[in-house]
Amino acid sequence: MASTRLNSLTTYISPRIYSSNHKSPNQIKLVSNSLSSKPNTTQLSSNLYTVSFKTIGTGKLSISRYPDFEYSPRGGSGSGTARCVDVDGGDEKRTSNSELSVSFDVDTIYIPSLTNQTTKFLGLPLPPFLKIDIAPEIFQGTIDQESGKVELEFTAKFCFTAGGGIYRAPPLLVKTVLTTEESIGEKKRGRGERMDGEGKCRLVGVARVETVDDLFMNTFLSLPSECLADLQAVISVVGS
Numbered sequence: 001m002a003s004t005r006l007n008s009l010t011t012y013i014s015p016r017i018y019s020s021n022h023k024s025p026n027q028i029k030l031v032s033n034s035l036s037s038k039p040n041t042t043q044l045s046s047n048l049y050t051v052s053f054k055t056i057g058t059g060k061l062s063i064s065r066y067p068d069f070e071y072s073p074r075g076g077s078g079s080g081t082a083r084c085v086d087v088d089g090g091d092e093k094r095t096s097n098s099e100l101s102v103s104f105d106v107d108t109i110y111i112p113s114l115t116n117q118t119t120k121f122l123g124l125p126l127p128p129f130l131k132i133d134i135a136p137e138i139f140q141g142t143i144d145q146e147s148g149k150v151e152l153e154f155t156a157k158f159c160f161t162a163g164g165g166i167y168r169a170p171p172l173l174v175k176t177v178l179t180t181e182e183s184i185g186e187k188k189r190g191r192g193e194r195m196d197g198e199g200k201c202r203l204v205g206v207a208r209v210e211t212v213d214d215l216f217m218n219t220f221l222s223l224p225s226e227c228l229a230d231l232q233a234v235i236s237v238v239g240s
Contacts, residue, residue, distance in 0.1 A: 047083050047084040048081070048082075048083065048239070049081065049082040049083070049100060049237050049238060049239055050079065050080075050081060050082075050237075050238050050239075051079065051080045051081065051082050051100075051102050051104065051143070051235065051236065051237050051238075052077070052078070052079045052080075052235070052236045052238075053076075053077060053078040053079070053080075053104060053109075053139075053233060053234075053235055054076065054077050054233060054234045054235075054236075055073040055074065055075070055076030055077070055111065055112075055231055055232065055233050056074060056200070056232050056233060056234055057072070057074070057232035058070060058071070058072045058232070059071050059072075059073070059202075059229070059230045059231040059232055060228075060230045061114070061119075061227070061228070061229055061230070062188065062227060062228045063209065063221055063225060063226070063227040063228075064221045064222045064223075064225040064226070064227075065222060065225075066121075067121070067122060068228075069114070069119050069120070069121050069126075070119065070120040070121075070123075071114065071118060071119050071231075072118050072119075073111060073112040073118060073231065074112070074118075075110075075112055076109075076110055076111045076112055077108075077109070077110055078104045078105070078106075078108050078109035078110065078136075078139065079104065079105060079108045080102060080103050080104035080105050080108070080139070080140075081102075081103060081105075082100040082101060082102040082103070082143065082237060083100065083101050084099070084100060084101075085099040085100060085101050085142060098144050098145040098146035098147070099142055099143070099144045099145070100142065100143045100144075100145065100237065101140075101141075101142055102140060102141055102142065102143050102152070103139075103140040104139040104140060104152075106136045106137060106138070106139060109136045109139055111134040111136065111156075112134075113131055113132060113133045113134065114126060114130075114131065114132035114134075115128075115130075115131050115132075116128045116130075129162055129163050129164070130160075130161075130162055131160075131161050131162075132158055132159065132160050132161075133158070133159040133161070134156050134157075134158055134159075135156055135157045135158075135159060135171070136154070136155070136156045137155045137156055137157065138153055138154065138155035139152060139153070139154055139155075140152065140153050141153050141177070141178075143195075143235065143237065145237065147194065148180065148194030148195035148196065148201065149180055149181065149194055149195075150178075150179065150180045150192075150194070150195060150201055150203065150235065151177055151178075151179045151180075151181070152177065152178045152179075152203070153175075153176075153177055154174075154175070154176055154177065154178045154205060154229075155173070155174070155175045156173075156174050157171035157172065157173055157174075158171060158172040158174055159171045159172075160172070160217070169212065169214050169216075169217045170212040170213050170214050170217070171212075172209050172212060172217075172221075173209070173210070174207045174209060174227060174229075175207055176205035176206060176207035176229065177205055178192075178203040178204065178205040178229065178231070179192050179203065179204060179205060180192040180193060180194045180195065180201050180202065180203060182204075183204045183205050183206045183228075184206065185206035185207075185208070185226045185228075186226060187226050188206050188226045188227070188228040189206060189228075190204030190205070190206065190228050190229075190230050191204060192204040195235060198234065199234045199235045199236050199237075200232070200233070200234050201232070201233055201234075201235060202230065202231070202232050202233075203229075203230075203231050203232075203233055204228070204229065204230045204231075205228070205229050206226055206227070206228050207226065207227050207228075207229075208224060208225075208226055209221070209223055209224060209225055209226070209227050210223065210224045211223045211224055
């Protein structure tokens with residue numbers, strides 16, 4: 001067998017750069033809106049990162065013609081991974097040190113249900129016999145570490161039950177882009193806030209909700225219609 005002698009040779013392997021060029025099914029208008037810049041991150045030569053997501057504070061949800069629901073999803077969380085984004089879509093020698101392509105593991109994502117403990121309507125807690133569970137299916141997008149801009153494709157099923165499950169409506173499918181910029185629909189709009197130095201941000205997203213196979217739900221919510229999500233969160237990005 002041939003032998004090979006190594007004389008203090010260090011081999012550097014250049015990581016492959018992954019490109020994120022996803023377009024959301026919802027059209028949104030992006031408007032610069034900055035709180036501050038450069039969230040706390042650590043970059044490694046491998047361009048591999050771990051990402052965590054936590055919901056904080058009070059936000060709002062609205063659908064159809066109804067006034068906003070005050071929603072406090074404290075304790076929501078999730079984790080995922082990220083890689084540097086290819087700057088020009090093909091040249092692996094040029095990478096963005098600030099923009100990351102992020103994918104959250106939906107099995108780790110927990111978003112508190114809308115209940116009388118988390119949600120108020122017209123200043124009063126949601127009736128105790130009503131509950132809306134949120135089941136995420138897709139949560140991915142981009143984070144720019146320098147500007148604090150975040151855009152995350154979000155797809156989830158909203159499952160409405162009443163009377164402890166006596167009435168269970170077909171899930172409402174919601175697809176949107178949660179953004180720190182501005183999200184504009186035909187009737188609803190929201191403006192987010194970019195990540196600050198601690199990773200705090202406000203994410204907003206407008207989505208169109210289609211009809212379901214339930215006459216009562218279609219009539220009650222005037223489906224098809226639009227909904228708006230407005231949430232406060234902390235996003236942490238750490239080299240791994």
